[in-house]
Amino acid sequence: MWPSPFAQAGIPSDFVLDENNIRLPDSLKSHIPEPLSTSFENCKCAGLRALTILIQLSKYHEGRYEALCPRNPGDLTRWMRHSDSIARLREYYTSTRDTSTIPFSSSPSDIPSKPKIPSESVALVVNQFAYGAWAREFDGMLFEFVDGAYADYSLANFEFEQLMQAATNDRVFSGIVWKQVYSFYLERFLVEMGKWEAFVTSLVLPSFDELMDEIYWAIREGVEGGDQFAQMLVERRAIV
Numbered sequence: 115m116w117p118s119p120f121a122q123a124g125i126p127s128d129f130v131l132d133e134n135n136i137r138l139p140d141s142l143k144s145h146i147p148e149p150l151s152t153s154f155e156n157c158k159c160a161g162l163r164a165l166t167i168l169i170q171l172s173k174y175h176e177g178r179y180e181a182l183c184p185r186n187p188g189d190l191t192r193w194m195r196h197s198d199s200i201a202r203l204r205e206y207y208t209s210t211r212d213t214s215t216i217p218f219s220s221s222p223s224d225i226p227s228k229p230k231i232p233s234e235s236v237a238l239v240v241n242q243f244a245y246g247a248w249a250r251e252f253d254g255m256l257f258e259f260v261d262g263a264y265a266d267y268s269l270a271n272f273e274f275e276q277l278m279q280a281a282t283n284d285r286v287f288s289g290i291v292w293k294q295v296y297s298f299y300l301e302r303f304l305v306e307m308g309k310w311e312a313f314v315t316s317l318v319l320p321s322f323d324e325l326m327d328e329i330y331w332a333i334r335e336g337v338e339g340g341d342q343f344a345q346m347l348v349e350r351r352a353i354v
Contacts, residue, residue, distance in 0.1 A: 119328040119335075120204045125316075131309070131310070135303060135306035136161070136303055153277050157303070160270040163266070172313065178320070180200055206228065207335065207336055233339050240326065278292070330344045
């Protein structure tokens with residue numbers, strides 16, 4: 115299977131949840147005693163907080179291609195040229211095909227008619243150590259999210275479920291209301307929140323070699339004389 119350069123990995127920046135699926139209906143909220151009502155609000159707030167951080171992480175995750183070039187204060191021009199080249203490749207690739215549904219192919223007949231990027235306007239810098247340093251920083255941020263905001267959301271859900279179970283045993287409110295609340299929690303709240311949870315694992319970073327494969331095939335497809343240019347990249351990678 116061919117790599118899919120510049121495919122959307124993380125959650126979209128404009129991702130939103132359906133408020134009707136994460137806010138208890140007034141008809142139920144008015145019948146729920148404390149501390150259940152507060153506990154459910156904790157679930158909602160913790161979930162939204164985790165979602166906000168996830169969107170920020172996804173945006174940072176997009177910079178993995180730019181991270182191949184060291185960002186040295188004394189030579190920002192090189193980094194800017196590299197970033198501009200990545201932007202050109204990303205724009206070319208994403209505008210010629212839907213990376214989420216169309217398999218990559220190196221066959222010219224499969225490529226939509228669009229002028230390729232002139233090779234002289236592409237200046238890529240490949241540095242495994244630079245990417246490694248950036249990846250370690252990102253992995254730390256991702257771990258902090260999983261161990262922090264995401265864990266807080268999971269804990270809030272667990273505590274709500276425990277309180278719901280205790281409410282059943284103590285018969286604090288009617289069985290009909292209990293079933294309606296738990297049904298809303300399981301079938302609407304958790305399902306809606308699960309939409310952003312599905313993106314968490316997509317933020318696992320590709321290895322340096324996997325990322326280079328993506329760049330290699332993107333160059334072959336989108337740059338004039340792409341085969342030769344891609345081969346030069348492979349040779350440069352061997353000596354960086």
